[in-house]
Amino acid sequence: MQRRHSRSQSGRRSEKGSSSNVEPWHVENNAHCNGGLRNAICSLGPRVKRKVWVGTLGTQTDSFGQKLRRDIDRRMSKEHESLPVWIPDDEFEKCYDEFCHQVLWPCLHYAIPDAPKTAQFYQSSAFKEYHAVNQRFADVIAANYKEGDVIFVNDYHLMLLPLLLRQHPKLPHNVPIGFFMHVAFPSSEIFKCLSMRQELLKGVLGADLVGFQTANFARHFRQTVSRILSYEALPKGIQVPDGPVPGPRPGSSTDGRFVDVGVYPMGIDVNQLQERKKDPEVAEWIRVLQERYAGMKMVVGRDKLDGIQGVRQKIQAFEMFLEKNPEWQGKAVLFQVALQTTEANEVGGGVSDLVAHINSRFSTLTYQPIVFLHTQDLTFSQYLALLTIADAFLVTSLREGMALRAHEFVECQEGRHRPLVLSEFTGSYSYSGFRSCIAINPWDARGTAAAIQQALTMSDDEALSRWEDLHNHVITQTAQAFATGFLSRCVRAHLEHIQPDVEDVSVLDAHRVLPRYKHSSKRMIFIDLEGTLYNRDVSRDALLENRFEPPEEALQVLDKLVGDRRNEVWLMSGLPRSMLQIIADRIPRLGIIAENGCFIKTLGSSQGSGEWLNMVANFNLTWKSSALEILNYFTERTPGAVVEEREASLVWRFWTDPTKPVDSPDRQWARWQAAEAQNHIFDRSVYSYAC
Numbered sequence: 001m002q003r004r005h006s007r008s009q010s011g012r013r014s015e016k017g018s019s020s021n022v023e024p025w026h027v028e029n030n031a032h033c034n035g036g037l038r039n040a041i042c043s044l045g046p047r048v049k050r051k052v053w054v055g056t057l058g059t060q061t062d063s064f065g066q067k068l069r070r071d072i073d074r075r076m077s078k079e080h081e082s083l084p085v086w087i088p089d090d091e092f093e094k095c096y097d098e099f100c101h102q103v104l105w106p107c108l109h110y111a112i113p114d115a116p117k118t119a120q121f122y123q124s125s126a127f128k129e130y131h132a133v134n135q136r137f138a139d140v141i142a143a144n145y146k147e148g149d150v151i152f153v154n155d156y157h158l159m160l161l162p163l164l165l166r167q168h169p170k171l172p173h174n175v176p177i178g179f180f181m182h183v184a185f186p187s188s189e190i191f192k193c194l195s196m197r198q199e200l201l202k203g204v205l206g207a208d209l210v211g212f213q214t215a216n217f218a219r220h221f222r223q224t225v226s227r228i229l230s231y232e233a234l235p236k237g238i239q240v241p242d243g244p245v246p247g248p249r250p251g252s253s254t255d256g257r258f259v260d261v262g263v264y265p266m267g268i269d270v271n272q273l274q275e276r277k278k279d280p281e282v283a284e285w286i287r288v289l290q291e292r293y294a295g296m297k298m299v300v301g302r303d304k305l306d307g308i309q310g311v312r313q314k315i316q317a318f319e320m321f322l323e324k325n326p327e328w329q330g331k332a333v334l335f336q337v338a339l340q341t342t343e344a345n346e347v348g349g350g351v352s353d354l355v356a357h358i359n360s361r362f363s364t365l366t367y368q369p370i371v372f373l374h375t376q377d378l379t380f381s382q383y384l385a386l387l388t389i390a391d392a393f394l395v396t397s398l399r400e401g402m403a404l405r406a407h408e409f410v411e412c413q414e415g416r417h418r419p420l421v422l423s424e425f426t427g428s429y430s431y432s433g434f435r436s437c438i439a440i441n442p443w444d445a446r447g448t449a450a451a452i453q454q455a456l457t458m459s460d461d462e463a464l465s466r467w468e469d470l471h472n473h474v475i476t477q478t479a480q481a482f483a484t485g486f487l488s489r490c491v492r493a494h495l496e497h498i499q500p501d502v503e504d505v506s507v508l509d510a511h512r513v514l515p516r517y518k519h520s521s522k523r524m525i526f527i528d529l530e531g532t533l534y535n536r537d538v539s540r541d542a543l544l545e546n547r548f549e550p551p552e553e554a555l556q557v558l559d560k561l562v563g564d565r566r567n568e569v570w571l572m573s574g575l576p577r578s579m580l581q582i583i584a585d586r587i588p589r590l591g592i593i594a595e596n597g598c599f600i601k602t603l604g605s606s607q608g609s610g611e612w613l614n615m616v617a618n619f620n621l622t623w624k625s626s627a628l629e630i631l632n633y634f635t636e637r638t639p640g641a642v643v644e645e646r647e648a649s650l651v652w653r654f655w656t657d658p659t660k661p662v663d664s665p666d667r668q669w670a671r672w673q674a675a676e677a678q679n680h681i682f683d684r685s686v687y688s689y690a691c
């Protein structure tokens with residue numbers, strides 16, 4: 001969705017009655033935007049056969065007549081591959097300015113308003129308009145959907161859209177849908193303040209894949225879903241019971257839909273930025289600025305003035321820096337570029353006062369410590385010139401999804417390599433390459449002031465070495481990498497969700513197989529044990545005592561198959577080899593795969609039973625002790641649960657009365673516990689081994 005301007009502000013549409021050779025309207029590109037998402041999608045080239053952007057117009061539209069709307073629809077589609085969603089001005093304002101910006105945005109960024117306002121904010125009546133806007137998007141998409149399309153929903157303005165699409169009567173029920181959250185996602189303790197928390201979460205879970213900027217945001221989302229909706233939240237995603245699309249999740253114990261949750265860091269379009277830097281206007285402004293600020297150090301920042309991006313904290317820290325380091329007075333300038341927000345008056349007013357106070361405190365005839373500009377006050381080329389010659393870039397966000405302006409700075413510093421001062425609360429900081437910044441806690445003004453001093457006095461060698469790490473990250477984690485990673489995973493997740501998994505392999509068609517079986521001279525047969533050849537669970541006591549009595553009928557079937565010299569027969573099992581030895585002794589020629597492939601007993605012969613090969617001999621199994629500790633904790637809190645330690649794996653089982661329904665409270669409880677245990681194992685970083 002796009003911020004709206006009144007017509008008089010934007011001048012995007014000529015007034016009625018203007019001369020007929022003047023275009024009645026035109027499209028403007030946002031000059032201050034590197035267009036990450038747009039460029040990322042465009043860069044996929046012919047791999048995306050049909051591409052349609054669905055969004056709002058960045059202007060008020062109530063006064064537009066039907067003819068003008070039709071003209072805009074037609075030209076936007078033909079010339080810009082875009083479909084406008086027409087939203088009445090009042091509905092848009094309530095949805096975007098009120099619900100998105102005053103309720104959702106602060107909540108997603110941990111900014112809970114003070115108590116008296118809380119009730120009003122978190123029960124916002126504007127949620128009705130938010131829903132209506134999401135519905136209008138769904139209707140436009142449904143009316144234009146073509147088979148084979150993948151629907152990619154972006155950001156917090158459209159959290160209800162995935163489910164509205166999934167349930168839309170004009171869309172096939174299994175359309176591929178991806179949802180990406182560009183902004184932060186808070187802990188469940190914050191998200192649960194929203195009165196519409198369930199609708200928002202269920203809305204997002206209409207997608208096949210839900211993506212976040214960082215692993216922390218993804219984990220918060222999974223935990224929030226588990227705590228608020230009581231759905232099973234696994235490290236790889238969410239098991240949604242009774243979803244609108246039927247079909248079991250591969251490997252899951254319950255019916256419903258599985259929604260993948262993943263991490264896809266957004267980046268900038270490096271190629272496009274390099275092109276824009278070549279604009280002669282950039283070189284000209286570099287010259288002008290170098291001349292004007294000769295002998296001074298330039299610290300640059302660009303932020304939204306909404307209280308979340310910490311502009312007030314930044315300016316206070318800059319004041320402290322000048323106060324504590326008087327040698328910099330007259331020699332260091334902060335260029336603060338402000339992005340307009342709807343709340344700009346309130347917060348922006350406060351910031352302007354602060355800037356005025358500092359400027360009056362430290363200014364001289366030839367020096368002004370803070371140059372405070374609004375985006376509309378400078379061109380993108382001027383901004384790129386500033387980034388290119390800056391001595392430091394300062395991001396003090398109190399919370400942020402990523403911080404792509406920091407990536408732009410790094411790219412512009414090729415040849416100069418001056419440091420980045422970055423808030424630890426940004427998504428960018430969570431990536432190892434960005435740990436080479438000068439990290440700050442924006443709440444600590446003293447620390448930020450010291451960081452500015454460190455940046456301005458850093459040796460060239462140190463600055464270069466840090467810049468190389470940052471730059472490596474910027475050119476690897478690009479907008480293109482984001483789009484490719486997200487979309488390919490989305491399509492794969494969708495296919496996995498709609499296609500039957502091995503668990504749902506249809507029953508062997510004896511009419512088809514038997515004639516071939518009879519006439520073939522060599523056959524390889526793989527047979528699963530538990531649940532297939534042996535349609536009962538191994539008893540709890542047997543497992544605990546590590547003994548297993550395979551049923552006689554099953555052994556006879558295996559014996560018979562192995563008896564045919566044309567057959568090579570492999571038995572597959574999750575049980576440990578010690579338990580399967582009884583089968584190996586009885587049918588020596590049988591090949592056995594134990595612990596799901598960790599151990600393999602080769603085919604035997606009349607001379608002997610074959611030998612056990614250890615397939616994990618070179619694996620580091622130290623994860624087992626930490627994982628076992630976690631599983632023991634959950635076992636104690638889950639009646640009927642038991643943990644089995646095998647040679648190379650751990651199994652957590654839950655026994656219950658088989659006559660009880662799958663959604664009985666004790667089974668439900670056990671599933672949550674299992675999911676929580678997996679998440680803990682995942683968090684302790686033992687998961688990669690445990691998998």
Ligand SMILES: O=P(O)(O)OC[C@H]1O[C@H](O[C@H]2O[C@H](CO)[C@@H](O)[C@H](O)[C@H]2O)[C@H](O)[C@@H](O)[C@@H]1O
Nearest residue numbers: 001003100105182183266304400401402403404
């Ligand atoms: O102003 P809004 O319409 O509410 O949109 C919010 C911001 O969206 C974009 O920023 C977010 O996505 C960026 C790229 O993934 C990420 O770097 C940033 O941290 C997110 O907040 C947009 O770039 C901003 O201009 C919007 O203000």
